[in-house]
């Protein structure tokens with residue numbers, strides 16, 4: 001009988017012998033490869049935390065003890081161990097989320113997939129436990145070495161170090177990588193700890209001792225008892241964690257079940273803030289992941305399990321257009337530099353780094369630093385291009401507002417994954433940037449409708465040296481090119497007319513505005529309205545903030561503006577246009593269509609577009625008839 005099928009409860013897990021645990025680890029790896037190759041997902045990270053997740057659930061008693069996963073993309077094994085083994089609809093509607101989800105399990109806590117938050121979550125939970133006198137409860141934060149490069153992690157560690165009586169265990173899941181090898185001084189320090197003399201000695205001694213081990217059932221006790229007497233002289237050299245005042249245990253081989261369990265048992269018994277440094281391997285046990293140079297299968301699409309090759313071709317057309325154009329620009333403009341927050345390949349800066357390694361900077365998962373560093377680079381005469389997923393820019397709003405915009409710094413933000421991303425969870429939809437940018441003085445925002453426009457607007461952004469510019473585009477493959485029938489105005493003021501129709505005498509005059517990927521939707525809406533005899537003009541404003549005077553004039557001349565955007569409907573660009581028209585005393589009605597702000601369960605982009613009433617049919621039905 002397979003260990004996985006035996007696993008009907010955590011108690012069964014806790015009674016497993018070392019050999020059963022090893023078999024279970026293998027089965028879980030096979031399960032992960034088989035399941036995730038069918039659906040896509042975070043295969044590499046989860047292959048790396050099989051033994052760690054098992055040990056966490058054997059040593060700690062979730063949900064009494066709280067397990068918090070940073071980013072949460074590495075929680076598939078935790079899900080399997082807590083009774084969720086149907087991965088057939090992973091990240092799909094009706095299936096399990098790719099991140100912890102409270103609606104799925106009492107064992108899941110943090111649904112936010114933005115990195116570097118786990119230590120703050122854990123510190124707050126542990127503080128609450130202390131206040132409530134729940135002194136028998138541990139809080140465990142599992143954080144990757146990449147997430148540890150995020151500033152919030154250090155804000156939390158600074159506080160945690162001061163809370164001696166807090167039962168808080170920080171587990172660093174150190175696989176040496178974010179997507180790529182983790183950058184910076186911290187990564188070097190972790191390396192130093194990892195190769196510390198004590199680590200080898202710790203392991204050899206641990207294995208020797210445990211060869212004489214006790215009964216399998218008492219493995220953790222034997223590990224603890226057997227290794228305790230020698231542990232004092234194998235703790236890794238003083239590191240900044242100890243200097244901060246946080247006890248450090250490790251480094252520990254994260255794929256050695258006994259060593260991990262022993263270390264976690266010690267940490268649990270410590271009774272104060274303690275950090276366990278666990279060394280793991282991203283993609284462990286699946287050679288196509290282990291051999292994948294770029295990111296060890298950090299996030300894969302549907303793949304052939306036997307080869308690791310994608311079933312469908314690359315799905316990131318917009319990113320490829322930017323990547324290619326960035327290299328062309330860099331060849332011509334020495335002042336242009338690229339910045340990424342630990343996502344070199346996903347945002348398309350790898351080709352530029354290939355050719356100009358000194359002009360692409362990876363700052364780790366540190367978007368706030370990236371933005372203010374860009375302000376510094378601009379002050380120094382460069383034109384920085386920060387390529388980032390739209391949702392992750394949220395974190396650097398203050399830096400954008402008061403370090404970049406306040407100083408009118410010529411920084412260009414290239415926002416990938418803007419709008420509804422769908423299956424990657426609620427906090428991954430790039431839905432907030434347009435509304436946020438309404439509050440940023442002086443920023444110019446563009447929303448290209450196809451690849452040609454992305455290139456054109458990227459160049460226009462780079463030509464702007466009087467302040468920040470932002471170009472945002474969706475996840476996935478490129479749409480058909482959508483040429484304009486004619487354009488009105490020049491430069492930022494230019495508005496592209498995509499279609500127009502003269503209606504019947506006295507019919508309603510409708511201006512349909514489709515931003516970016518909703519331009520084709522706007523054309524479809526216009527066609528239906530024209531078919532009913534209404535006067536229709538369908539436009540793409542290209543640069544959407546500040547509003548172009550041409551667009552304002554077109555809108556003022558209409559009875560109704562239908563405005564469709566891949567962003568928040570409350571407070572979005574359509575809302576802003578409505579406010580602007582009202583300020584001018586215009587009687588034009590504005591019907592805004594976009595994303596509602598309440599967060600959503602996992603579903604595909606197509607499903608969410610249906611849900612939000614963003615199909616042409618739904619929009620036409622909503623704006624009614626002229627009658």
Ligand SMILES: Cc1ncc(C[n+]2csc(CCOP(=O)(O)OP(=O)(O)O)c2C)c(N)n1
Pocket residue numbers: 045071073074113114115116143144145146147148173175177178179282298341342343365367392395
């Ligand atoms: C604020 C933020 N920026 C970027 C990302 C994208 N991202 C997701 S996982 C990841 C790498 C995480 O590395 P690490 O914490 O070491 O976890 P591992 O994948 O190695 O287990 C990144 C950059 C994110 N989720 N949140």
Ligand SMILES: CC(=O)[C@@H](O)[C@H](O)COP(=O)(O)O
Pocket residue numbers: 071073113298299346417424428475
């Ligand atoms: C967890 C995380 O933030 C990233 O791994 C993200 O899920 C990648 O998204 P894409 O798959 O759209 O590149």
Ligand SMILES: [Mg+2]
Pocket residue numbers: 144145146173174175176177178
């Ligand atoms: Mg890592």
